[in-house]
């Protein structure tokens with residue numbers, strides 16, 4: 058996404074949670090996800106920004122970081138972007154440093170590191186509204202002068218205040234190219250840096266900037282040396298003697314950088330901020346309650362229960378409305394097409410039945426994302442990670458795994474991306490591996506259909522809820538030991554630090570939360586219109602054809618005395634059974650026989666490997682093909698309730714026995730049935746090995762556990 | 775001189791020393807936790823670990839094991855330099 062007119066590239070850089078994405082959205086008019094948790098943005102996103110005078114630049118939003126000594130993959134993205142290290146990408150022509158106005162000192166540390174790159178910078182003091190509320194007054198002119206005349210502007214990106222100033226400041230920074238004042242390195246450190254730069258340049262034949270030399274000297278992590286191609290043997294001696302030189306001047310080489318920068322910044326900030334009367338934040342008081350020794354965990358459980366409870370029960374009503382809407386559409390569309398049975402079947406059974414069965418779950422998706430949005434934007438998510446860290450550390454993970462795992466209950470894809478904030482690659486891998494076990498919203502339709510059709514009618518609504526909640530725990534039940542074995546025995550993850558900033562609480566911003574909910578809903582609906590639609594039509598066609606007239610004649614001839622309705626039903630059944638789908642399902646069914654699945658369920662299971670929620674529409678199609686308008690949701694349930702084994706040792710007993718229903722749900726809880734998840738897992742773990750491992754492991758586990766469930770329950774009942 | 779892990783919730787201290795060779799300490803230094811900085815142990819998580827500490831106007835979590843290497847001086851006259859509440 059380049060802008061041919063200007064071709065200028067501007068990067069947004071800053072500490073996590075300072076409002077970079079909010080500012081990006083305000084400057085570009087795009088909608089990047091924002092949230093009150095350090096680490097919402099995990100990848101680089103770009104857009105076009107108008108500088109106010111018609112000049113356009115390409116603006117990139119980057120993940121947040123505290124220091125250029127990168128530790129986690131999302132932070133590495135920033136380093137790469139700043140050094141122009143990403144293939145096909147240039148170094149930014151200017152850097153906008155987004156700073157939290159309420160904590161200048163800590164935020165300017167990164168700014169001061171970035172200044173070493175020698176790029177023109179703009180300092181944006183964001184969240185100025187909060188600073189004002191706290192009674193902080195910031196002398197931006199003084200700060201600008203102290204920093205060597207770089208533009209310093211105040212903004213409240215969320216309110217849209219100061220955005221024009223930011224645009225102008227970027228334009229002026231690009232035009233004037235004023236560099237930001239840099240720290241003065243103590244003589245010995247400066248000499249050590251020169252030594253490193255010279256040696257690295259000689260050894261690699263590449264140009265080594267001062268900023269590169271600092272990374273080489275101060276960081277334990279070798280990413281800069283690797284980028285330059287400076288090998289361990291080449292650099293070892295140089296770095297050791299340079300670090301000794303730093304040590305001899307009285308600085309620990311690993312502490313020199315922050316010590317020098319912070320000392321510099323203290324003089325820069327002298328007299329810049331004056332504290333007037335203001336409201337102290339209430340975060341400490343809220344934390345006293347939400348992180349209380351006893352009340353904290355109780356409230357945590359309460360919030361989680363409320364979270365899942367409302368997803369299940371609140372959604373019931375809108376779901377019923379959508380369902381009746383779908384049924385009504387069928388009654389309208391189908392009758393006029395009585396003369397064209399094939400078209401009628403395609404529309405009513407295939408498209409409306411299949412896609413409709415899927416769309417019913419839209420309300421649940423909306424509520425799920427609404428809650429995750431509220432938890433995140435309020436600031437509670439980081440507290441939840443804080444509370445859960447101990448439990449997570451027990452299975453080798455850490456509190457930062459909480460966010461990916463919780464959002465895994467909505468969808469595994471964004472959750473897998475959010476594992477990028479975890480520094481330790483092994484812990485990240487382990488987290489990514491167990492994320493697909495979380496009961497994502499695509500499993501929900503399966504549980505909901507089974508519970509509504511079987512558990513509810515047979516055992517009452519109480520049990521229906523119990524089973525619903527229970528199914529959501531099945532994945533967790535297996536995720537914990539999986540993580541334990543993986544981190545302790547396979548990957549041997551070392552205990553990792555858990556340094557997480559607890560952001561201040563804020564009222565969730567309806568705009569951000571609703572936008573996020575809307576985006577996910579749009580994705581869900583477009584999935585219904587594409588993947589689900591396509592698979593539905595294929596399944597319909599495979600279960601409709603071939604449709605040889607002789608089948609119907611044979612059935613009619615065999616049942617001359619039967620009522621018309623009965624004959625019709627028999628004809629339908631015969632058609633489905635001899636369809637391509639029927640033949641195929643029957644051939645494969647033996648694999649799923651130990652789980653108590655008949656050929657129709659088998660077909661559904663196989664069709665749902667690309668996307669698990671397809672089972673609902675597939676069952677909708679196979680159980681209603683040829684029924685046209687009559688096949689409303691009520692009918693589908695009845696058809697499933699009445700389905701009986703027609704042959705074999707189980708002949709005459711219901712197919713959907715308690716054992717089979719439970720086995721089916723458990724199978725879906727554990728099986729790896731999501732193409733995009735596998736692809737994302739491969740992308741995030743850097744290869745197909747772990748993705749393939751996850752697929753085989755989860756699918757095998759699902760088969761084994763579902764078989765156990767079926768065999769045990771069938772013997773008990 | 776006390777390890778940070780032994781502070782009581784609500785107690786202040788001035789950082790005396792840390793171990794710059796450790797990754798965690800490097801992260802904390804980037805956040806501004808340098809020798810001489812006043813910090814406060816706000817609380818322990820309900821399960822006893824991690825800790826929440828406050829310094830330079832921010833609240834940061836830290837595991838007990840990591841806090842053992844951070845040595846603080848609790849006798850210093852700290853509360854006067856108390857950092858702002860975020």
Ligand SMILES: Nc1nc2c(ncn2[C@@H]2O[C@H](COP(=O)(O)OP(=O)(O)OP(=O)(O)O)[C@@H](O)[C@H]2O)c(=O)[nH]1
Nearest residue numbers: 074075076077078079091092096097098121213214
């Ligand atoms: N009060 C106030 N809140 C803001 C302002 N700008 C952003 N926020 C809030 O700060 C939080 C963080 O905003 P983001 O835009 O996600 O921050 P970010 O810097 O992109 O964060 P990461 O991607 O995690 O590094 C959100 O809850 C925003 O609503 C502002 O000017 N004033």
Ligand SMILES: [Mg+2]
Nearest residue numbers: 077078097098
């Ligand atoms: Mg962001």
